[in-house]
Amino acid sequence: MAPSPTPRDNRGDLSMSSNKTSRIGLPALDVSLAFPQATSASVFPPSVSDFYQFDDLLDSKCKDLRKKIRMVMEKEVAPIMATYWEKAEFPYHIIPELASLGIAGGTIKGYGCPGLSLIECAVAFAEVSRVDASCATFILVHSSLAMLTIGLCGSEEQKQKYLPSLAKLSTVSCWGLTEPDYGSDASSLKTFATKVNGGWVLDGQKRWIGNSTFADILIIFAQNTAENQINAFIVKKGSPGLEVSKIENKIGLRMVQNGDILLKKVFVPDEDRLSGINSFKDINKVLAVSRVMVAWQPIGITMGAYDMCHRYLRERKQFGAPLAAFQINQEKLVRMLGNIQAMVLVGWRICNIYESGKMTPGQASMAKAWISLRARETVSLAREMLGGNGILSDFLVAKAFCDLEPIYSYEGTYDINCMVTAREITGLSSIKPTIPGKRSRL
Ligand SMILES: Cc1cc2nc3c(=O)[nH]c(=O)nc-3n(C[C@H](O)[C@H](O)[C@H](O)COP(=O)(O)OP(=O)(O)OC[C@H]3O[C@@H](n4cnc5c(N)ncnc54)[C@H](O)[C@@H]3O)c2cc1C
Incomplete structure (x- = not known):
């Protein structure tokens, strides 16, 4: 852990202060003025969660992609995300910046799509989610669900007609x-x-x-x-x-x-x-990929929450010492960091298994279920460590905490994904119960 706090730079906060209005119609007080002891998430903290050097597993193309996404997300999205999140509006004006990431269309080859490897897509989703999970979901639905359905199940004419403009995000x-x-x-x-x-x-x-x-x-x-x-x-x-x-x-x-x-x-x-x-089996070909991609969203969310927490605990002082100096907080930080390392390795391995052509539905389901379960624990530790500021969207972790909840439930809830894996390992399905007086649908 670096001994000195990150230098303060509240450019992002100040640029937003003039157009923010509180729910009762009064101008909202800039969080950096109200709480000068810590930097808000509009100035995104450096990434410090790669403790086990996951970077060494990535090739240079993948590292470059990650760097580019990190830069665009921190510069273009971090300063505006809390405002749009609060308003529950999509920032349509950043669609060109999201298009410039070159990730829409993901693994699809040709038709103007980037033809990325699965691990490149995964790292991209984590990087977008690290700053903002709404932007990641916007791209995920568009790319890993809708475009992939056309890419895998459409005719040649449909692919030529629809994919090029979807890849550029000229159409959504x-x-x-x-x-x-x-x-x-x-x-x-x-x-x-x-x-x-x-x-x-x-x-x-x-x-x-x-x-x-x-x-x-x-x-x-x-x-x-x-x-x-x-x-x-x-x-x-x-x-x-x-x-x-x-x-x-x-x-x-x-x-x-x-x-x-x-x-x-x-x-x-x-x-x-x-x-x-x-048939539904054909949809499963799309879900096999999208479920793996969704598993990388919680990974990115927890990376962002950890980075935020790491900076905050060194900036904020209580009892004359930075919060990072207290043993109980240090244990929680280490627990968060350990979870992230394990989540990354599970996510990385499931991409490898998919690319080798051997991934089973139960393997994909367990990755999504287990990663989102660990992520829930991780973001709740972040939320509590920021105290009162842990419930403000300006400091990221409250937003991360809330954004994880729908991800825990979509693309198969935690329970459903566990049951898919359990059916595979036991040969017994518990998904469709027998109701007394009704014929079993098993
Ligand atoms: C923010 C958000 C975005 C979404 N985006 C899309 C989208 O773009 N496209 C799309 O098609 N869908 C989308 N969904 C829908 C999502 O996939 C469903 O919400 C999800 O599949 C769960 O369905 P449900 O909400 O109806 O819950 P239910 O199926 O009603 O489940 C409720 C609870 O019962 C449990 N349960 C259900 N069946 C069983 C069982 N057999 N055994 C034990 N427990 C069980 C579940 O685990 C859950 O805890 C989105 C959902 C959300 C919240």
């Missing part, structure tokens, strides 16, 4: 699987697709769909009424019968615009059906 996409009545039980969808002359008619509802309030294209999953199998469709923004309303009052990932979608006889032409999705 979303991915609609979850429904109001079917979350974990997503294979039982009640949005229906009926074949008509020249296309399909979609009827139903979707819930929680990230980016959907402004997405140019929406990937919508629906049950084909003729075959009772799940199909996927590319629905365009503004299609007659399509309504999207924003879900308000979230406590986490507040910048992400999650929507409720209503589909009332929405016509989709034949050319916009994704012919590679003919």
Whole structure:
């Protein structure tokens, strides 16, 4: 641990102070003026969580990518994130900066996509999440879910038509699987697709769909009424019968615009059906990759929380000594750091197994479940160590703490992912119970 505190630089705070207004309409007091003992997260702390030199495992291309993302996120996003998070608005003006990272399209090769390795994508998601998990989720839904569905399950014409502008973030996409009545039980969808002359008619509802309030294209999953199998469709923004309303009052990932979608006889032409999705098994090909990517979000979030805590504890004094000098805080810092090292190594190994073509669904599920569980412990340690400031979004850890909650629950909840792994290792499924008086669905 470096002995002297990081020099203060509150440029980011001061630039925001003029346009911030409190909830009761008064100008908000700049946090750096109200609490001069510690630097807020708008001036992001240096990265100090790589204790076991994970960097040595990365090639120079990957290191360069990470450096570039770190610079853009710390410079462009850190100064504005608490304001937008509080307002629950997406900072649309930074989309060009996010596009400049060159990560949209991830592992897809060709069609203007970057063709990254899985570990490059993983490191990229961690770096974005280290500063802001909402931005990471925005890219994840767009790239690792929607674009990847087109990349893996679309026709050549669909890939040529849609992927190049999505890769540049000139157009934005979303991915609609979850429904109001079917979350974990997503294979039982009640949005229906009926074949008509020249296309399909979609009827139903979707819930929680990230980016959907402004997405140019929406990937919508629906049950084909003729075959009772799940199909996927590319629905365009503004299609007659399509309504999207924003879900308000979230406590986490507040910048992400999650929507409720209503589909009332929405016509989709034949050319916009994704012919590679003919059952839930086909969706699992996409989820295998996205679940690994989601596992890297908690890794990045905890890196940021650790960096913040590390700086704060050396700046803030109580009883005449920096908080970092107290043994009880030192134990908590070490516990956080140990968790991060273990999480990184699990995340790194699952990428290797995927790239070797040997990854099983149970392995991906355990990585996502275990990493998000450890991350929950890690960010709650950070939250408590910042005392009162641990509940202010300005100091990052409260935001990190809240942002982790939806991640713990999406892309398969912790419980569902544990049950997927347990089914694989025991050969016994506990996912669909037998209700007395009803026939078992096992
Ligand atoms: C911020 C956010 C963003 C999201 N973005 C998207 C998106 O872009 N696209 C999309 O399609 N979806 C999205 N989702 C939906 C997400 O995938 C679901 O919320 C998730 O799958 C859980 O479903 P649910 O919320 O309906 O919970 P439920 O399925 O109702 O589960 C509630 C609780 O019951 C438990 N449970 C459920 N079934 C079982 C069982 N068999 N055994 C034991 N326990 C069980 C769960 O673990 C959980 O604790 C998003 C969700 C959130 C919160």
